[in-house]
Amino acid sequence: MDNLIEQRPPTYHAVIAGYGSFAPEKTITNDDLAEMVDTTDEWITTRTGIKVRHITTDNETTALLAIKAAKRALAEAKLDAKEIELIIVATITPEMVFPSTASFVQLALDAKKAWAFDLAAACSGFIYGLSIVRQFIESGQIKNALVVGAETLTKITNWKDRTSCILFGDGAGAFVLERADKNNRRGIMYSTMFSDPTRWDALNCQAYGSRYPVGKKLDNPEKIYMQIKGRQVYQQAIRRIVETVTECLEKCNLTLDDIAMVISHQMNARIIESAAKRLKLPDEKVFLNIAEYGNTSAASVPIAFDECVRKGRVKRGDIVILVAFGAGLTWAANVIEF
Numbered sequence: 001m002d003n004l005i006e007q008r009p010p011t012y013h014a015v016i017a018g019y020g021s022f023a024p025e026k027t028i029t030n031d032d033l034a035e036m037v038d039t040t041d042e043w044i045t046t047r048t049g050i051k052v053r054h055i056t057t058d059n060e061t062t063a064l065l066a067i068k069a070a071k072r073a074l075a076e077a078k079l080d081a082k083e084i085e086l087i088i089v090a091t092i093t094p095e096m097v098f099p100s101t102a103s104f105v106q107l108a109l110d111a112k113k114a115w116a117f118d119l120a121a122a123c124s125g126f127i128y129g130l131s132i133v134r135q136f137i138e139s140g141q142i143k144n145a146l147v148v149g150a151e152t153l154t155k156i157t158n159w160k161d162r163t164s165c166i167l168f169g170d171g172a173g174a175f176v177l178e179r180a181d182k183n184n185r186r187g188i189m190y191s192t193m194f195s196d197p198t199r200w201d202a203l204n205c206q207a208y209g210s211r212y213p214v215g216k217k218l219d220n221p222e223k224i225y226m227q228i229k230g231r232q233v234y235q236q237a238i239r240r241i242v243e244t245v246t247e248c249l250e251k252c253n254l255t256l257d258d259i260a261m262v263i264s265h266q267m268n269a270r271i272i273e274s275a276a277k278r279l280k281l282p283d284e285k286v287f288l289n290i291a292e293y294g295n296t297s298a299a300s301v302p303i304a305f306d307e308c309v310r311k312g313r314v315k316r317g318d319i320v321i322l323v324a325f326g327a328g329l330t331w332a333a334n335v336i337e338f
């Protein structure tokens, strides 16, 4: 028995060694949208908090955004891409049907040692990715990993649908996670993930998968675009964020005083503010950058984290909660000692 215990792999922690983000240069404002659909800057601002979003040009793709964010995270971590052991790209707007967007990131980085795959969990994808990497690092199986959230949602946006086209933007964010001895920083302390498929039809893009393949006439041509029933998920989003953050605090034996910041997926400023109010989170512990980006799905949390750190609102040693909610439905959180 003693021998067996000795043979167990040592326990490690998965710490954030590097972080970075990238957003395309081109932007589209609420006033631009008001010229395209029946909406106003005032409606969009009061209902969502969004003022402007970054959008890709025809030549800018999901892999391109992912690679730019990944390079920034690697530089911050001072890690040579040749040393990366695992690459996960969380996305619902991949480079192509296959191979994975992660394969293109691996190719561009010349990360020969790595294995790579995509993860489709919509807005929760990046948080799911961190949770997966944590398992591999803590078990001692890998020493490091690159997790990227990258989206080009504006390529599946119906610019004639005012209920959805005002919400989304493009961008990418990345973390480099490294194995640290358990006596060092704790890194990812706690992870929790959920999904509820019964409400899949509230947020989706149905063509072109195996149900609606290319070549089969669509009963509704709009199925090539994102469809969203925002009202149906609004209350769910608030409820799940509150539940998940509460669970994180309880399981980690933490109070709000111990938390430097809750960094939520940026889906709607009103949703985040309502959840924060219910959690009794003071304003200075809630990070919002949706005004400049819109909803960038899997990219939103790492972009927000990167900005938060660069603005000095989160520092090394701080404990932060990353939380997301989105299509699936999916929701998830990680508690991290940065």
Ligand code: UT7
Pocket: 038, 039, 040, 043, 044, 047, 048, 123, 162, 163, 166, 203, 228, 229, 230, 231, 232, 233, 234, 237, 266, 267, 268, 295, 297, 325, 326, 327
């Ligand atoms: O990351 C997770 C994915 N994101 C989400 O799931 C989004 C969650 N939901 C939301 O953020 C909000 O529900 C929206 C921002 C999408 C909509 O805000 P709302 O306060 O829930 O508005 P609503 O859908 O209840 O619509 C209110 C009114 C409607 O008109 P009537 O029926 O009251 O006459 C809409 O037709 O606002 C109208 N409307 C608009 N008016 C001006 C809907 N979109 C627009 C628009 N401009 N862009």
